[in-house]
Amino acid sequence: MGKTTIDRRWLPLNALRAFEGVAKHSSFTAAANALLISQSALSRHVIALEKLIGAQLFERVVDDHDEVEATAVQGGVDDLT
Numbered sequence: 399m400g401k402t403t404i405d406r407r408w409l410p411l412n413a414l415r416a417f418e419g420v421a422k423h424s425s426f427t428a429a430a431n432a433l434l435i436s437q438s439a440l441s442r443h444v445i446a447l448e449k450l451i452g453a454q455l456f457e458r459v460v461d462d463h464d465e466v467e468a469t470a471v472q473g474g475v476d477d478l479t
Contacts, residue, residue, distance in 0.1 A: 404451055413450075416443035420456060426466035437466065 419429030419440065426444075430437040448455050456468040 409450065410443070410446065413443040413447040416440045417447055417455060420444060420468045421470065424468055426458070426468055441466070 415433065416429065419433050420426055423429045423432060426441055427437050430440040433440065444455065454471045457471055459467045459469070461467055
């Protein structure tokens with residue numbers, strides 16, 4: 399069974415900005431602060447992107463300060479290329 403091709407022209411821009419922010423900061427909370435949006439809104443954008451491409455992009459871990467840390471999932475980011 400072949401890999402599904404995604405037309406990149408239809409990827410939501412806000413979801414891509416959220417993805418980039420989380421990848422850059424390795425934290426949903428820090429990315430949300432940098433993008434001046436709530437952490438829950440940022441999380442919804444990333445989840446929408448994950449559903450669209452059919453792959454998990456980040457592993458989420460909540461630290462002692464309730465900050466959501468993110469680690470890229472092996473293979474998930476490859477689905478965007």
